[in-house]
Each structure stands twice: as C-alpha cells, then as structure tokens.
Amino acid sequence: MTIKPGVEAVMGPTMMKRPIIKFPTQEEFVHRLERGTMIEMENEMSQLKKLNERSDTYAAWVIGPIPGCQTSFTTSWLLLARNPSSSLSTGFPTITDRFSIDMEASIQLPQGLFVLWHLPATRIQNPYEDVASLDGSAIKKLAAFKVDVPRCQRTENGEQIEVNLMAHLQVSGALDDFSGIVLDETNQKNIYIRWEISSKTFEAELDALDFFVAPKRSEKRAPCYRARLAFEMLQHFKAEGAEMVDLLSEYPHLAEPSKPAHKISPVLLKKFAQFNHNHVAAHQGLERIKNGLYFVNGCPGAGKTEWNMVISALIQSHYTHAAKRIPHPILFLVDINQTVSDAADRYHCLCKDAGLDVRIIRMHGWPYEMRHSERLNQVGGQKDDGDAATDFTKSFLTTVGLTHHAKLERDDRRAPNLDEAAWDHYEKHKHDSYPGLTKLLGRMEKDEVFDSEDWRLLRRLVTGLYRDVLTSADFVATTPVAASGSFAKLFRPEIIFVDEAPHARELTTLIPLAYFDPVAWVFTGDVKQTRPFVDSCGSERKAQEKGLKFNPYAEQLRLSTMARAAAADALDHKLLVNNRAYGNLQRLPSHIFYDGEMTSGHSEDTMYPASTKYLKEYLEKLSGRENMEENRLVVSLASSSEESHRSSFWNPQQHRWVIQQAKSLLEDVKFRSVSGAPGTIMIQTPYSTAYRQYQSEVKQWPAEWQSRVSVLTVDKAQGNQADVVFLDMVRTTSVGFMDDPQRLNVAITRARQAEVIIMHVRMNYRQAKGCRRAKYAAQVWADAHTHRRLVHLH
Secondary structure, X not given: OOOOOOOHHHOOOXXXXXXXXXXXXXXXXXXXXXXXXXXXXXXXXXXXXXXHHHOOEEEEEEEEEOOOOOOOOEEEEEEEEOOOOHHHHHHOOOXXXXXXXXXXXXXXXXXXEEEEEEEEEEEEOOOOOOOHHHOOOHHHHOEEEEEXXXXXXXXXXXXXXXXXXXXXXXXXXXXXXXXXXXXXXXXXXXEEEEEOOOOHHHHHHHHHHHHHHOOOOOHHHOOOHHHHHHHHHHHHOOOOOOOEEXXXXXXXXXXXXXXXXXXXXXXXXXXXXXXXHHHHHHHHHHHOEEOOEEEEEEOOOOOHHHHHHHHHHHHOOOEOOOOOEOOOOEEEEEOOHHHHHHHHHHHHHHHHHOOOOOOEEEOOOHHHHHHHHHHHOOOOOOOOOOOOOOOHHHHHHHHHHHHHHOOOOOOOOOOOEHHHHHHHHHHHHHHHHOHHHHHHHHHHHOOOOOOHHHHHHHHHHHXXXXXXXXXXXXXXXXXXXXXXXXXXXXXXXXXXXXXXHHHOOHHHHHHHHHHOOOOEEEEEEOOOOOOOOOOOOOOHHXXXXXXXXOOOOHHHHOOOHHHXXXXXXXXXXXXXXXOOOOOOOOHHHHHHHOOOOXXXXXXXXXXXXXXXXXXXXXXXXXXXXXXXXXXXEEEEEOOOOOEEEOOEEEOHHHHHHHHHHHHHHXXXXXXEOOOOOEOOEEEEEOOHHHHHHHHHHHOOOOHHHHOOEEEEEHHHOOOOOEEEEEEEOOOOOOOHHHHOHHHHHHHOOOEEEEEEEEOOHHHHEOOOOOOOEOOOHHHHHHHHHHOOOEEEEO
16 A cells, blocks of 8 residues: 555644544544544654664674575675664665665775675574573574675676675674684774665555555455454444354354363463463353453463463464374464564473464564565466566575574474474475475575575475465464565464563554464464554654654554544453562552552462562561551652753763662672572663663673573563562653653562662652652652652662
C-alpha cells in the first residue's frame, strides 16, 4: 500500500483525536487506524532519510571471510561492530532490517585506489555468542554483520580486474582462531549504515487491514470464517451470539493432564500442579472462548509467559496408543525481538527437560526472504539478478560457513533459528532427501565457479529445504510482522499465542488474524505496564520542530487491542498474583496501579528468605531506620542537580552514589539471590544520556561483576528483573515523562528482593514552577515518607 497524496487535507483540524474504545462502525475503525498508520509510516521513512544524511559512524572490525560463501562476484565477510546500546537501537540495524554499509577505508593496491562503499549487508546472529572459551570477552556482545564485498573492481582506467579488498583489514587468520582475534583501536574501522527507505512494519500492518476490508476475488484470498468473526468482535467487543470454542474438548489431554492414559511428562505435571487459582481459572476458561479470541491480562511477576509455555507443552504432549506424538503446531508471537528469542529458548529448555521431542524454531525476517525467493524462482522471462537479492540461499550458506566449516559452537540451551534448523534438517536427511543440494554444496567446497543456471537451481533446492523444515515444525516463535504474507502457506498453526499483546499496535494484532486459520488466538500481557510505541509529537508545533507530520490519531494508535478490551470490560481472565517480588515489594504498585488487587504469591513465612532478610538489613543500615516493613527505599540527595545533553539528561551526583552502592553490593559475598547464586543488580534510568554514563562505567568493571549487572532505560526494562534495582530518576526540576503510569509501573516492578529509588523532591511536580502536582510519582514519595522509608542525604 502506498502513501496517498493529500492525506492531511482530508483529516480536518489538526488536533489530537480522543481514542475510541468501541467503534460504532467498521468505517470509523478503518479510517482512524489506516490514516494514523500512514502518517506514522511517512514519518518513519522521513526519519530513515535523516539517519542516512546524518551518517553516524560505528566502530567495526573485519574478522575474516565466511567459508563457503564466495561466489563469482562477491566474497562474504564477517564484520563485528560496536552496538551503540539497546536503548538507542532506533538508529542501528536489527536482523530483519534492510541496509548497506560504507566503510571508512581506502585500499591502495598495485591496480589502483579502491573504496568500500554500498556493500550489501545483513545483520546476523553473533557466531561467538555461544563459545564458552570467550566468556567475559567483549567479542560476544558485538553486533555481527555479513558483508558482501565485490571480487571484481573497475580500475581508474576502466579495466575490470579481480581483487581482494578486505585482506589488508582482516584481524584474524580464521573465524575459529579465537586467540588471534584482538580488537582495539589499531585495527578498528568506522562504518556508516545506509538504510533502505522502506517501512516493512507499517506495510505489513496496512496489508493485514486491507486483507479484511478490501473486496476479494475469491475465498482463497480472504480471511477464514473465524477470523472474520474475530475481526468484527474486536471492533466493538459485543459477544452476543458469539460462536464458542472449547479447547479442553479439542485437546482432552489439556483438560485432564494428570490422567495416566495421557502420558504427560512429570515435569509438566509438576508445573501444572503449581498453577495458582488465577492460572487454574485461566486454564478452565479455555473451554469457553468467544469467536476464537481469548484475553488474559497479568500483573508483573504473574507468570504470564510461563502459563503460555505450560499450556503449549501440554497441547503438544499428545500421543497415540503406539506412543507416537500427534503434532499440534503452535505459533508464538511477540512484538519485541529479544523477548521472542527469550521465549523460544525458554520453551526449548522446557520441552528438553520434559523429554518432549518437538521441533522449535526461532524465525527472523520471513517476508523479505520469501518474497525474493519466490520472485527468483519464477519462470517465463524473469531476468536473474545474479547475487544481489537476499534469499534463503544466502542465509543458509552463511550458516553452513559458520557452523560447518568454521565449526563454531552452538549453545544447546538456545532454540535454533530458521537457518540453523534448516542445516540440522539437511544434515539428518541429506542422503535420502537432498542429493541434488548435496552435490551442489560439494561443488562449492571445491571452489567451482557457478553459472546463472547453477545459482537458480541452488536457490530452488534451498527454498525447498526451508519449506520442508517449516511444514514439519511444531513451534515457531517470531514477530507478527515476520509472520505476515506467504509464511502462512507453509506453517499452519492450530493455536496462536500473542504474548506482550498490549505492546503491539492494533493493526499489528490483525496480522495473525488475517493470514491464519487456528482454533484460537490467545492474547496475554499487562495493559497497565506497556503500550504500543508511537512517535507522536503531542502538537502540530512540536511535529514541525522535528520535521514530522502531526498525527491526530496518535492516541488511538497507542491503544492496543488488548487495552481496548480491558477498557470495554472484555478481558476473559486476570492473573493478579505476583510471584517475583519478595520483601513486600508488590504492595506499592498494587496500591497505585492495580486498585490493591495484585497480591503476593509468597506467604508471611516465605516473604523474607535469608537473602531478602540480608538486603532488608542493608537498606536499614543505609537509611538509619529499623524495622522496615518493605524492601523499598527512596533516597533524596540534597546536592544533586540534573544536567542536560541534547534534550536528554543525567545527574552526576546521583550517578556517583548509585555506582558506589552497586560496587559495595558486588563486593559483598553475602549478597545472594533467593536460589543462593550471587545476587544481581539492575541500574534503571529514564534517560539515554544517564544510561550511556552508567553503561560506560560498568564496562570498566571486572567481567564477573558485569555478568551480574544490567543497565537499562525504563522503556527497555519490560520483561527484565534483578535481585536489587537502583532506579535513578535523574531530574531535579520536574518529573518529566516519568509520571506516565505504564512507564512508572514497569520501573518499580523489576526488583525481586530490594529496590532503591533515587529521586529529588521536585519529582513530585509536573512543572518547574510547581503549579501542578505529579499524579503517580508523588505517590511513590508520599508512601516512602509515610512509612519512614524516605532518606535525605547530603
């Protein structure tokens, strides 16, 4: 779908539109979400252009050529680059982004002077992440790229010659020669990212909407019957006459897992037995799902993802009388890449512990790869574009080069990605199912030169391999955007889980509805912790200052489908037992954000295990107070003062105090997790400048300390936790954006055993002149004052 000209002209006055909870008509639903999304798409493309013009540089190192990835035209090289930080990921590529790389290097060879510009590049998984001998090394934390470098270049005289442009820059003799990989300023090269100006996320969202509302030529190009029912219901959440889905009847082994005839693993039975009353109610509710849509909201530490995992594993624990497992494919979606990976690894380990032989795949970037693969395999005059397109072949050969030729380790606790799963499948079946591919790979190992027909055949065979892998998969974890389009033709899930659903924009939620025909869609998350990101400017004036278009529908886009369901009282179940927090840490967020309904999963006897009691004593010494009833302290430093930097902030005094406290805890051998392992620390802050200062400091610490400390911005803290959390609120003139209820809720619910909030008295006010009191941050301060947990330090 393309941007339509004159969008602003049909929008009426440029004022923010109040979001609608229950849409009166489908036309209004389409109008608001389509218009708002198109403006955001145009703004994103404008930002990408600005990034290209800004030409940010990143430190990088050329490691070496990737074995088996050389063609007649290019050689693929492994490049490691310093990732600016997770908090600043907007300007740095992810695995699914499209871009090229310019390298700040001029190569002087006898044939002439050459430059390394416009090199096709792909972000790949760092191949050294799982290498045990590199534990503690900075190499494991670098971003990895596969960069295609031309083997032939035109000289100043116009002559075409073969050259090796990267050999002079290579820092290692071989990819698995770890001792030879030394990365420092002497062999560092700067790179520039050149973004492809497109917006695959917004395009996928608009395509999903179009799939529902545009006239269809046939039923084959239309949503399934249940998807249409679900689409209609989610517009207004009216459930009268809804068609009911009963998963407990569909899967009897899910209804009664303890029944011996179902042969469920003791590991899963134990986890099922540990369900609290909220989990049990959500499980029982699976017998009455309206139009296939099921919404389960959960508070912090409620075990939402764990519930999803156990339900998934129980569904997939279905055997015939001959003890042969009956497949029940499951698609697990999260609109956050790192959370997808964590969930895939978690399910992989759960199934491994339970002895459940399921094929799990963590998938990246399907639409881009598949679109090119299909185009390249067309016949009838389609011109082959050589090695330029990104398809399965490139990613497969990269995996072959890194796992087979370079023999780099793979952590068996990590779920394989699609390329690794394809290699594993090929290795297992190459002689009986893929003789043609085996023959071609053998020719490549002998450095034979492939012509266009060879490459066309290789692409077709590799695409066939990937199709086989996906059609036989049991559990695929990916993002909604990656699951859009033709992926649904190969993987047909019976159940779709959408975790962290409140983080997804409304049209993102439509993607798994539009293209799949499952028995049910299960949405889980917490509408009080997170919401969709929309780069809104708040007013037309601010939008103009940023060079963006004002979006009057920004607030509508910030309201997820699940948040509208909550506002419409259409949630099916709530998980309100917090199992994460010890030391009574659940009390304050329960009071502020959950109307007192969030309770602890720990009894009075188990609320303060030995490690938590020790941290209670630590806080009491720090505050000079005795008998604290909660392991949460608010610290105010009288001399602290915020400093601004490019519209961001940091606070040197608060920074030094937090660093001192963190070091003190890390030096203390009695600082432990509840499990008995060394205790962990999270340093959390709202601002990128403060984040960078903390990150820079922590990077200087011993590797053992670094492994126990995470530094995160508040907006990146969702889904993370630590034994002790230091929350540096930074500001000393006003509360800034930290009076947002979702943001503050995330911030004060990350700690397992103790939390220290560093905030100035001015954080109680929304404006510097103090004319308006903060609604939420002021409650944190007032609560600490009332319960004698507010400490003033000089």
